[in-house]
């Protein structure tokens with residue numbers, strides 16, 4: 494056992510209205526009744542729900558995170574939100590470089606790097622996403638793509654305490670498809686090695702590497718106890734308290750992977 498404390502992170506994407514607070518309350522209640530002390534949990538709702546979610550989750554075992562930020566602290570950028578604003582609203586971490594942002598908005602590794610630095614500047618953790626497309630996997634380019642994304646997206650001063658890498662094969666996101674545990678092990682082991690080159694062995698050995706892509710309660714045990722997998726980034730299944738809690742339950746009674 495390596496002793497890295499696992500993290501299960503929920504990415505609500507563009508889902509959720511005020512009524513969704515009920516799911517957060519339910520998650521909080523479930524964890525109060527039957528805690529899963531073996532893992533950390535964080536939920537990243539849309540920015541519009543952060544303040545309400547902060548109030549609902551106060552005093553619970555669930556931390557609050559946000560999705561995406563502008564690289565600058567403030568300025569004339571209509572519609573954008575800075576890391577400082579997300580911190581002010583209660584977030585403790587920000588997901589950056591998600592494949593949906595890379596695809597929908599053409600976000601480059603350099604921009605993702607700047608956003609991760611913005612999170613650090615605001616004293617927040619950065620959850621930095623990397624992962625290959627289906628075509629890249631078919632072309633045998635998975636490791637090359639992941640290496641390039643890591644080299645470009647990960648700020649050099651990143652520390653394990655405030656940085657999380659999420660490996661999310663794009664073809665597995667929201668599709669119900671998942672890589673085999675052996676494939677996950679290969680990429681996660683590769684990422685750990687790359688982190689060693691980029692940040693040094695000590696930071697690399699402590700930094701959490703999450704798997705993301707169609708994680709559900711039914712496949713959590715299979716995917717999350719693979720070597721070098723330190724938790725999950727969960728999209729669809731994070732919207733329902735019962736599913737998110739079900740994924741966390743995979744860790745109950747078990748230590749870090």
Ligand code: PEP
Pocket residue numbers: 504661665666667668705706707708726727728729730
């Ligand atoms: C995600 O978008 O980060 C994700 C992992 O989505 P899903 O769990 O729905 O595949």
